Amino acid sequence: MMSLGTNGYASPAARKMGYDVAEGVDIRGRYDEEFARILTKDALRFVAELQREFRNHVKYAMECRKEAKMRYNAGALPGFDPATRCVREGDWACAAVPPAVADRRVEITGPVERKMIINALNSGAKVFMMHADFEDALSPSWENLMRGQVNLKDAVDGTISFRDQARNRVYKLNNQIAKLFVRPRGWHLPEAHIFIDGEPAIGCLVDFGLYFYHNYAAFCRNQGAGFGPFFYLPKMEHSREARIWNNVFDKAEKMAGIENGSIRATVLIETLPAVFQMDEILYELRDHSVGLNCGRWDYIFSYVKTFQAHPDRLLPDRVQVGMTQHFMRSYSDLLIRTCHRRGVHAMGGMAAQIPIRDDPAANEVALELVKKDKLREVRAGHDGTWAAHPGLIPAIMEVFNSNMGNAPNQIQTMKREDAATLTEEDLLQRPRGVRTMEGLRLNTRVGIQYVAAWLTGTGSVPLYNLMEDAATAEISRVQNWQWLKYGVVLDGDGLGVKVSLDLFGRVVEEEMARIEREIGREKFNKGMYKEASKIFTRQCTTPMLDDFLTLDAYNNIVIHHPKGSSRL
Ligand SMILES: CC(=O)SCCNC(=O)CCNC(=O)[C@H](O)C(C)(C)COP(=O)(O)OP(=O)(O)OC[C@H]1O[C@@H](n2cnc3c(N)ncnc32)[C@H](O)[C@@H]1OP(=O)(O)O
Ligand SMILES: O=CC(=O)O
Numbered sequence: 125m126m127s128l129g130t131n132g133y134a135s136p137a138a139r140k141m142g143y144d145v146a147e148g149v150d151i152r153g154r155y156d157e158e159f160a161r162i163l164t165k166d167a168l169r170f171v172a173e174l175q176r177e178f179r180n181h182v183k184y185a186m187e188c189r190k191e192a193k194m195r196y197n198a199g200a201l202p203g204f205d206p207a208t209r210c211v212r213e214g215d216w217a218c219a220a221v222p223p224a225v226a227d228r229r230v231e232i233t234g235p236v237e238r239k240m241i242i243n244a245l246n247s248g249a250k251v252f253m254m255h256a257d258f259e260d261a262l263s264p265s266w267e268n269l270m271r272g273q274v275n276l277k278d279a280v281d282g283t284i285s286f287r288d289q290a291r292n293r294v295y296k297l298n299n300q301i302a303k304l305f306v307r308p309r310g311w312h313l314p315e316a317h318i319f320i321d322g323e324p325a326i327g328c329l330v331d332f333g334l335y336f337y338h339n340y341a342a343f344c345r346n347q348g349a350g351f352g353p354f355f356y357l358p359k360m361e362h363s364r365e366a367r368i369w370n371n372v373f374d375k376a377e378k379m380a381g382i383e384n385g386s387i388r389a390t391v392l393i394e395t396l397p398a399v400f401q402m403d404e405i406l407y408e409l410r411d412h413s414v415g416l417n418c419g420r421w422d423y424i425f426s427y428v429k430t431f432q433a434h435p436d437r438l439l440p441d442r443v444q445v446g447m448t449q450h451f452m453r454s455y456s457d458l459l460i461r462t463c464h465r466r467g468v469h470a471m472g473g474m475a476a477q478i479p480i481r482d483d484p485a486a487n488e489v490a491l492e493l494v495k496k497d498k499l500r501e502v503r504a505g506h507d508g509t510w511a512a513h514p515g516l517i518p519a520i521m522e523v524f525n526s527n528m529g530n531a532p533n534q535i536q537t538m539k540r541e542d543a544a545t546l547t548e549e550d551l552l553q554r555p556r557g558v559r560t561m562e563g564l565r566l567n568t569r570v571g572i573q574y575v576a577a578w579l580t581g582t583g584s585v586p587l588y589n590l591m592e593d594a595a596t597a598e599i600s601r602v603q604n605w606q607w608l609k610y611g612v613v614l615d616g617d618g619l620g621v622k623v624s625l626d627l628f629g630r631v632v633e634e635e636m637a638r639i640e641r642e643i644g645r646e647k648f649n650k651g652m653y654k655e656a657s658k659i660f661t662r663q664c665t666t667p668m669l670d671d672f673l674t675l676d677a678y679n680n681i682v683i684h685h686p687k688g689s690s691r692l
């Protein structure tokens with residue numbers, strides 16, 4: 125048994141032995157005293173119990189995803205499930221929204237980095253939430269994940285601080301801070317630094333389990349029993365996956381001895397199959413739900429992925445697939461109607477624009493685009509939305525305030541019964557627009573730079589004045605793959621060039637040269653652009669589309685200790 129000093133840290137002798145793990149648990153990530161505060165024997169036992177109870181359910185759910193993919197690849201279209209019609213038509217409601225999160229008109233999102241967490245919690249707005257991300261915005265290296273857990277624990281305890289040496293500035297929490305939501309990874313990602321009974325842990329159960337174990341008591345203390353912790357749940361494709369989460373929550377509440385329904389989660393509807401399962405997902409989570417969110421970027425990615433074998437449903441250039449496309453508008457409208465019918469929040473999504481510091485005119489244009497997007501959301505009936513950057517909060521808040529007034533949300537006032545008539549055809553309607561050479565170039569330039577950042581530990585980056593994260597990079601990847609696969613003719617610019625392996629090879633070469641020019645040779649050589657280009661090119665040209673960019677790239681960031689990196 126590892127001995128702990130009075131400060132809670134392991135003694136030097138114990139440190140040599142590594143983490144004090146529960147039975148069946150093997151930690152292969154680097155030892156660090158800070159991480160040992162999180163990777164305690166009891167917390168690991170809890171994670172292992174979750175894994176043991178739910179691993180077969182997760183495996184089954186992943187098999188079902190494969191089976192659905194085969195059906196779509198054979199020509200089937202996703203649609204409403206006749207077997208669950210009674211759930212869609214039934215008259216039921218989710219548990220009442222807890223007062224602590226009734227008003228969530230602006231939620232700032234960001235990776236679980238220390239300074240970002242403090243800045244986000246302090247963002248200064250009257251009512252808002254912070255959504256701390258282990259998912260789209262985080263490169264899931266061992267260091268990022270474990271530091272993220274340490275940061276969140278310190279944030280929940282109220283002790284978090286950060287010293288910026290270069291600027292000699294200390295960051296601390298204000299008196300009034302945002303409410304915290306945490307987004308674990310999706311069901312598909314393993315955690316290769318923690319093995320349980322000889323197999324890699326399920327990533328999201330590690331994220332959830334460690335965070336819950338260390339923080340539920342503080343939530344009870346600070347928010348009152350029955351209110352929190354709060355979560356966002358990403359990338360689900362079917363209500364059976366929501367049922368697993370619901371069972372995980374039940375088990376966690378029992379273990380902690382807290383009221384059933386204390387844990388609350390907002391599910392991102394960000395896969396095409398899931399749009400046909402919104403009622404079913406809410407039903408599964410009805411005691412633990414605080415709504416659904418339009419994860420628009422993954423949703424676009426999922427549209428391409430679901431229709432990978434449907435050359436009649438190709439997407440136009442990425443920049444043209446916005447929320448005003450009929451299929452996107454229908455998805456958002458149906459989500460609002462579904463949530464409000466069941467008594468929970470319908471959250472909007474992320475506009476990709478971020479402040480542009482060195483160009484006031486361009487900044488004004490970006491801000492106007494964000495405002496327009498948010499105005500559309502609040503008028504449609506969304507109860508709140510996401511901001512990617514603190515600089516956007518005042519403008520977004522203003523749009524929501526002037527349209528919602530003092531009401532905490534629009535659950536009762538914007539029922540959107542008109543959306544009840546939306547059909548499968550509306551939700552699947554082909555997006556309109558054109559495909560261009562610049563679209564192919566931009567996908568390539570952005571995709572490679574994103575992967576390069578991700579490989580070096582950064583999961584969200586500003587590129588060409590837009591926020592890019594795993595979801596937006598996925599669109600670039602699958603769109604290139606699709607255009608190559610079907611030899612698409614890029615005629616939106618009048619050039620009429622056919623996308624081929626040869627053309628793509630030249631585009632990669634030219635865009636790599638452009639990246640080098642833009643960022644400078646030194647940074648280019650120090651970074652992982654060549655590795656990123658290799659990974660991105662392979663993924664765009666592989667005969668069978670990879671399910672996730674980050675699943676394949678993950679092997680490059682797994683580092684087992686004492687030495688060496690290891691493939692799963
Ligand atoms: C599709 C989806 O899933 S969307 C959700 C996932 N994506 C995200 O969460 C993206 C979140 N946003 C970000 O990561 C960042 O804003 C970026 C990468 C887009 C831009 O980052 P930067 O270029 O570093 O921003 P910038 O230099 O303007 O930052 C200015 C200040 O704001 C802070 N800041 C910027 N974004 C955030 C944020 N989201 N949360 C908290 N603080 C932030 C910076 O830390 C910096 O603080 P400082 O002045 O104290 O040093
Ligand atoms: O997670 C959000 C998205 O848009 O994807």
Ligand SMILES: [Mg+2]
Pocket residue numbers: 260358392394419421422595
């Ligand atoms: Mg997403």
